[in-house]
Amino acid sequence: MKQVFTIWIFLFATAVTSFSQTEAEKIRQLEIQRQAERQRAMSMKLDSAVALMNQGEYQLSDEKFLTILKSVKSVPSDITFYFGKNSYFLGKYKQSVDWLNKYIQLKGTSGQFSKETLSLKQKAEVELLKEKDLESKQATQVFAQDYDIDCGPSGKVTCPVCNGSTVIIKKGYISNTYKTCSYCQLKGVLSCEDYNKLLKGELKPSSN
Numbered sequence: 328m329k330q331v332f333t334i335w336i337f338l339f340a341t342a343v344t345s346f347s348q349t350e351a352e353k354i355r356q357l358e359i360q361r362q363a364e365r366q367r368a369m370s371m372k373l374d375s376a377v378a379l380m381n382q383g384e385y386q387l388s389d390e391k392f393l394t395i396l397k398s399v400k401s402v403p404s405d406i407t408f409y410f411g412k413n414s415y416f417l418g419k420y421k422q423s424v425d426w427l428n429k430y431i432q433l434k435g436t437s438g439q440f441s442k443e444t445l446s447l448k449q450k451a452e453v454e455l456l457k458e459k460d461l462e463s464k465q466a467t468q469v470f471a472q473d474y475d476i477d478c479g480p481s482g483k484v485t486c487p488v489c490n491g492s493t494v495i496i497k498k499g500y501i502s503n504t505y506k507t508c509s510y511c512q513l514k515g516v517l518s519c520e521d522y523n524k525l526l527k528g529e530l531k532p533s534s535n
């Protein structure tokens with residue numbers, strides 16, 4: 328009787344084990360299936376983004392790519408190429424160079440799109456340089472000190488160094504020291520020419 332009981336326990340244990348094994352297998356299969364579905368959905372999205380790009384709908388394509396990028400944890404190498412290419416067409420050259428570089432990092436020079444990537448990257452870099460050149464030219468224009476300030480009909484401006492007092496007061500610890508302003512020659516005013524020189528740092532103080 329005792330032996331029969333032991334056998335029964337053994338059979339029961341075996342059944343439980345095999346049951347949980349098939350369950351685990353089922354879950355694993357489901358996970359694989361789910362992954363495949365995600366993969367399929369993403370490659371469909373990718374296809375439509377690429378199609379939009381090929382039709383010249385760069386803005387729409389860009390939006391599609393961005394939704395893909397938001398939804399993936401790790402970006403497939405093909406996307407780095409396509410997104411970099413579309414960015415080039417959008418005139419986002421910095422972004423373009425960045426993603427095309429990524430593709431080369433991932434695939435080297437022997438990838439499916441490596442050749443196109445390198446030539447696009449070169450073009451984007453040329454555009455980027457042009458932009459930088461333009462930016463620096465604009466920056467010089469904004470900060471150019473070649474403009475003279477119009478001092479108005481009097482042609483004179485209150486000396487900004489001494490505020491017209493002709494005296495410079497240096498506050499000391501015990502007493503103040505007073506010095507004659509060395510820019511306006513005791514007049515308290517500057518001619519417009521001198522004023523503009525002063526603004527540019529070109530007006531030399533007179534020694535007195």
Ligand SMILES: [Zn+2]
Pocket residue numbers: 486487488489490491492493494508509510511512515516
């Ligand atoms: Zn002065």
